[in-house]
Amino acid sequence: MEPRVGPIPKEDPEYHPYHHPAAGWGAAKSVTQFLVRERELVDGPRAIMKMNHENTGFDCPGCAWPDDTKGLKLDICENGIKHVTWEMTRKRVEPEFFAAHTVSELFEWSEFELEDQGRLTEPMVYDPDTDHYVPISWKDAFELVGSTLRGLENPNQASFYTSGRLGNEATFLYQLMARELGTNNLPDCSNMCHEASGRAMEASLGTGKGTVDLKDWESADALFIMGVNAASNAPRMLTALAEAYHRGAQIVHINPLVEAAATRTIVPHDFMDMALFKTTKTSTLNLQVRIGGDMALLRGMAKAVLEEARLDPKALDQEFIDRHTTGFDAYREVCENTSWAELERQSGVTRDDILKAARVYCDADRSIISWCLGLTQHEHGVDTVREIINLLLLRGNLGREGAGPSPVRGHSNVQGNRTCGIDHRPDDAFLDRLAEYCKIDPPREHGLDTVGTIQAMRRGDVKVFVGMGGNFALAAPDSPITYEALRNCDLTVQVSTKLNRSHLVHGRQALILPCLGRTEKDHQRKGLQSTSVEDSMSMVHMSVGMKRPASRHLLSEPAIVAGMARAALPASPTPWEWYIEDYDRIRDTMSQALDGFEDFNRRVRLPLGFRLKQPARELVFLTPSGGAEFSDAALPDVVPAPGTLALGTMRSHDQWNTTIYSDNDRYRGIKNLRELVFMNKDDMRERGISEFDPVDITSTARDGSHRHLNGYLAIPYDIPRGCAAGYMPEMNVLCALVDYSTQSDQPIMKHVKVTIEAAA
Structure with a gap:
């Protein structure tokens, strides 16, 4: 199928306050329109009947809300169906597409236009002489990763990012690779959310x-x-x-x-x-x-x-x-x-x-x-x-x-990622078990999180960035600074299903490694494989793909990790290739190395899987005092200074994280518009701003620096005085890299100090 290429004409924006129930017929209509637009009137409904079915279906790659426990056959939602259909699209981004478009040209496209081109089909490497991505074999791609990692002065010059949709088995191998290399630089999307x-x-x-x-x-x-x-x-x-x-x-x-x-x-x-x-x-x-x-x-x-x-x-x-x-x-x-x-x-x-x-x-x-x-x-x-x-x-x-x-965890396996080892601050008990059962000597010093990785890339201290899923360039704060940091790397590697901004903001060398999606069948030497995920409430269960892969050149996420690991660690005692033949072998090792995963292969195949033990639920508190500890922290002053507003970034309804399905936000009454700011009508009146007036937004960081967005349209909304809101990732530019919490190191994306004025 020929993908839609290039800019899409913009329609006039509309705003009509939403007064209807959530879900219901509005969701049904939206799903139908989406299936028609994506021409998925056969596989889309098939996926609906397989998604979130215990042990026989695939886990929704969207949110981490738990699956129904009472046999519900339609445990689905509008955004989950959109997410799956977006992944199952028949559109393809093949080498001919990259030959026709330079990276500089693609950088000017919108996020929707990039992902709407369809599924990536084979590994690509950046050619700086032509500003194009060109094909590369998997063997050569792995060797480029491996030789670059082997050539680093120390392993802490590499950082390994994880998005929340990576399955538990690939997660375990990914952190094992990083720690066998000798680093705990394992930033993940949790560093920006929970x-x-x-x-x-x-x-x-x-x-x-x-x-x-x-x-x-x-x-x-x-x-x-x-x-x-x-x-x-x-x-x-x-x-x-x-x-x-x-x-x-x-x-x-x-x-x-x-x-x-x-x-x-x-x-x-x-x-x-x-x-x-x-x-x-x-x-x-x-x-x-x-x-x-x-x-x-x-x-x-x-x-x-x-x-x-x-x-x-x-x-x-x-x-x-x-x-x-x-x-x-x-x-x-x-x-x-x-x-x-x-x-x-x-x-x-x-x-x-x-x-x-x-x-x-x-x-x-x-x-x-x-x-x-x-x-x-x-x-x-x-x-x-x-x-x-x-x-x-x-x-x-x-x-x-x-x-x-x-x-409420936001991404389908973000909690499982942390459980299975994606943690830049691992405790000694976890590392001790990893050392005992995986026969490695893991590093003990803490590694870099998301903000720390961006800072280190910008300084030149991190030279290799590997992104396992997600869209790091777009998800991170302070977009221009994040872009500068990524471009300062010797090598950036993105493991992805679709074209996105992170492929266009890259290091001096860059790889795109396309992987299987959650909906696709994963055949390895020992047959059809399944992976596991952990939901927001600690239930671990199986996920099995239903669809033929988008390309014969795709590899699974575990196979890609194993390929990079063997190339970077040629003398590694870890049986990387043996693991990939049969994922049960990975789970057998996980059952020894991870607390709570004992008898993993049997328990994960039980109806609904199994729930990881929670000592606090049993009133066992693993705190220094042995009890649940009250906190007596001082109340912070969150009232904006005169003339300023507190701005929070958020997603629209027709969006999942950095994936934009359209410029609409049905539940907030918005159509054909993302470059907007929701404001209290009295705050607007005080500033001489009317509905749909263009405004200039300026944020002030804790170091006194300023960031700007100009020409956004003001929308009167039912929001408290002194508050404003708008969409990420467009507004991430307003959140300075230095504005991260001293308590959690998270970017402060829900409390950006801004001034808003009528556009000059």
């Missing part, structure tokens, strides 16, 4: 993961959903919210924007509701917190619980606090010493509304608090997540059914 969550829960509970599962969601009396646009980022959560509402649970959404998921839905696989256009509410209370004000709101709820306990001792679970926690007295004191006036000022929410949320919490026997990047991508992200744990501990909402912390 690093704060992991560090906070590790400090409070001794585990970097949430403790709840879907069964807990099904029995909770109250659900608090914070900092997440579930209808776009975890759409299958809508089913859980609808079921919760039907059984009478209270559902509190806390977010600067009232998103579609926080109002009502029609669950598409509920055929009767679809036929009758019957909507279900997905919230009982919505609180619009100011950007960065979540910690103040949570502390206000805790203050209310403590005040309630003076009249009703049962408001606190004192027995739980005494038996299982430390630091309670200090936390109670900091709550008591924080005035209601300051809590209102910092949260942007009135005392009455905070008390409403606290009332819901006190009346519920079992509460779950769930959150996403709206809480983590801040300077104080770790403290905010620890405040969630504080609130849960007050009423013993841990270690029992229907209660606990539940982070």
Whole structure:
């Protein structure tokens, strides 16, 4: 099939406030239009019937929401179907395409236009003399990687990035290769999203993961959903919210924007509701917190619980606090010493509304608090997540059914990546097991994360960058600086399924290594292979592709890792080629080297797979004190200075991470526009700005430097005063590389200090 080539004519932008339920017929119509546009009216529906089916289907390569546990045959969502169809496209990017277009020319194309060309078909190497990518054999590609790595002065001059969709088996081999080479430079997308969550829960509970599962969601009396646009980022959560509402649970959404998921839905696989256009509410209370004000709101709820306990001792679970926690007295004191006036000022929410949320919490026997990047991508992200744990501990909402912390991981196997070794700060216990069972001597010093890798590439300290999936150039902050850093490398390697920006922002030498997609069959010497993933709630299960590969030249991700490893480590005792013949062999080694993966091959083939053990769920806390630890961090000042706004970056609905499906955002009423900024109408009026007026946006970094976006269109939106929002990756340019959290090292993409003025 001939791909669409070159710029696509722009239509006039439109904005009409969205007043419809999430999912339902709007999602069905959108999916149908997408399948027609991509000409996937046969394989698309086939994929729908195979996606997220236990042990016989493939895991959705989109979000990490857990699969249904009760045999649902349509455990799917609009964005998952789009993601799969985008991968299964019949369009191909073959060598003739690269021969027809220079890299400089392609760099001017939009993100949609690049990915819309289709699937990559064979390995390519950059030719600097012609500014074209040209074909290269797999053998020569691996040798280029291997010889470059072998030629480094020390292994820390290489960095190995991981996107969240890499399966567990490839993940394990990838980190093994890096550590056998001698480096812990293993940045990943977690460094930009949930690093704060992991560090906070590790400090409070001794585990970097949430403790709840879907069964807990099904029995909770109250659900608090914070900092997440579930209808776009975890759409299958809508089913859980609808079921919760039907059984009478209270559902509190806390977010600067009232998103579609926080109002009502029609669950598409509920055929009767679809036929009758019957909507279900997905919230009982919505609180619009100011950007960065979540910690103040949570502390206000805790203050209310403590005040309630003076009249009703049962408001606190004192027995739980005494038996299982430390630091309670200090936390109670900091709550008591924080005035209601300051809590209102910092949260942007009135005392009455905070008390409403606290009332819901006190009346519920079992509460779950769930959150996403709206809480983590801040300077104080770790403290905010620890405040969630504080609130849960007050009423013993841990270690029992229907209660606990539940982070919403954004990519399908991002949690599995960390579990299986992608960690630039590995602990000694993990490295000891790796040394014992894999017969290597892994490095002990910490490596570089995402921000550290960009800084090191820019300085020239990192000379080789390997990207295992994803679109690093576009996902990272401070785009011009990130581009400069990548271009300063001796070699950049991108393992990908589709053409993207990271192939066009490259080192002096560059490789594109095309891999199989999650939907495709992976045949190796011992037959059809399966891989495993871990979802957001610690369930590990199998994924088996259904479709013939897009090209006979594609290799699987494990095979690509093994090829690079053998070329870089020719004398390695690791049986790389033997592993690739049969992935069960990789899993057998993982069962020895990874805690919790014992008897891996048998357990992963059980119905629904198996759940990794969570000590904190059993009230075993691997903290220095041996108990769950309250945090008494000071409340940060998040109120913008006069004349400035706090801007948060986010995704549109027709987008998955850096993949743009269209310039529409149905749930926010936007059509044909991405270069926009959502603003409070009073903030617009104060600046003399009207709807669709072009504006200039200037951010100020902590080092005093400025970054600019000019000519963006202003859209009046229901967002608190002093706050603004717009789309990533376009707005990543506003987030300076120096603006990363000192608590988590995450780029502060949800709290960029900006001024907005009418365009000159």
